[in-house]
Amino acid sequence: MLAAAFSHRFCQERHRFPSKVRSLSEGPADGRASRELGEEEEGSSSKPGGHNILVAVRSRALLPQERSAGGHAIITICNGTTVILEDPHTTAADDYLRLNKSKERRYHFDQALEETAQNLEVYERTTRFLIPSVIQGFNATVFAYGATSAGKTHTMLGYPGEPGIMLLTLRDLFSEVANQKSNLHFEIKCSFLEVYNENVRDLLRPDSDFLDIREDPVKGMCVAGISEVGGLESAEEIMALLHQGNKNRTTEATGANVTSSRSHAVLQVMVHQRDKTADIVAHVNLGKLSMIDLAGSERASQTNNKGMRMIEGANINRSLLALGNCITALSSAVAFVPYRDSKMTRLLKDSLGGNCRTVMIANVSPCHINYEDTHNTLKYANRAKNIKTKAVRNVVQVNYHVSKYTEIIKDLRSEIQELKAKLAVPEAHPDMGEEELDTKQSVKWKHELMQNFEERVRIKRRLIDLAHETKNQMVQKSHAQVGISQWESGRQAFGPSVRFT
Ligand SMILES: Nc1ncnc2c1ncn2[C@@H]1O[C@H](COP(=O)(O)OP(=O)(O)OP(=O)(O)O)[C@@H](O)[C@H]1O
Structure with a gap:
């Protein structure tokens, strides 16, 4: 009771997102991330220690079907950074061991976004600050993580009335490139792939064979033979490719979500930038931005999936378990990180522990029915806060x-x-x-x-x-x-x- 009263008071001072439009290089509304970006932009990101992954949690509203099933919300977001999760399980009156245990779990993140937050706010508070660094030749990754129907695709892709992180990022990227075009020469390429049932597929060339992941000493983790579409001039061109690729993406209706993503989708945008006045020797900055919509973990008992959907579910869970294990290993700084346990974790190797500036958006459902999934997502997101990456500018000297x-x-x-x-x-x-x-x-x-x-x-x-x-x-x-x-x-x-x- 006391705890509930406290959380109510705490929530009175809830964080309000500043209405003023933030400049691209200002960083998210979080002091820590903004300071770190400043260092990165000054080129000192190679300092030992690196940067922590920026972790944000986004809770959506209850869905109509959750309401009609008698669901109630167990998530409260406070102060723009705190997530309070209420345990819906009732304690028996004679369970003396648990009687005095708090039924609330409290987590603090770089950003916590409540159900009223639109995609634009999510983008401005999490991802926008990455754009200048990608243009300067740093790698960056944004990935949405969470259980099925928690809102990952809504966050990353959005819909025409509310574009998601992908389109919002690309729009700002191209407008920043246009601002700098008079002095610099840019080349922008993009690729789009999915990892489905532990196979990597080129979504821009769906009839091609499955592709292999390789570790390149210069490029880091990359997919051999993936098609890269070049000569791109606008975000809308990439979005057209993305929609074309999305038609080839594997989504099915499941017991939990009518358009459930059955694969992990990765959109990569490569930005090559060099001085216009370059002579015989040119220094080319190679920035890579990866935006990832992961498939959601699911519990077979809850989704009632059968046959192929169940096999897909098992593969999705397997790769997300591998991701969870990598997060646990990296956050506890053990020497061995099991990246090789799944294709997705191999692809994410640089984003999690390497040369990359990374944002994780953990999506959660507020409904009490999804308590276990939400609790798991929050636990992994909480661990991910400790992961450090070391982003260094990728510069190649072209002779x-x-x-x-x-x-x-x-x-x-x-x-x-x-x-x-x-x-x-x-x-x-x-x-x-x-x-x-x-x-x-x-x-x-x-x-x-x-x-x-x-x-x-x-x-x-x-x-x-x-x-x-x-x-x-x-x-x-x-x-x-x-x-x-x-x-x-x-x-x-x-x-x-x-x-x-
Ligand atoms: N912030 C939000 N505001 C309003 N509706 C939302 C929000 N987030 C998600 N939804 C709705 O919730 C449902 C599930 O969302 P979505 O498909 O994005 O989940 P997902 O996490 O990508 O699921 P899966 O892993 O199964 O693909 C959709 O109907 C979507 O429109």
């Missing part, structure tokens, strides 16, 4: 040694052709006038100019040859070094008795 020189030579050649065409004037005659002599003089200058250009072409060619020679010499040098180290290790293995004659 245009050969390709750029060839391009320059091509340009010079076409210039020479143009000059030659202009030079195609009649030969000079002895009885020429002053005007004609002037023309002859300018023809001479043009000729010299052309020779100059030809000389430049020769020099560029020589540079290419030199680059090749240097490369060959380096290969020979490394062969020689391998030989020397083999000789030295052989010498150590046989000891000082080996004599060379």
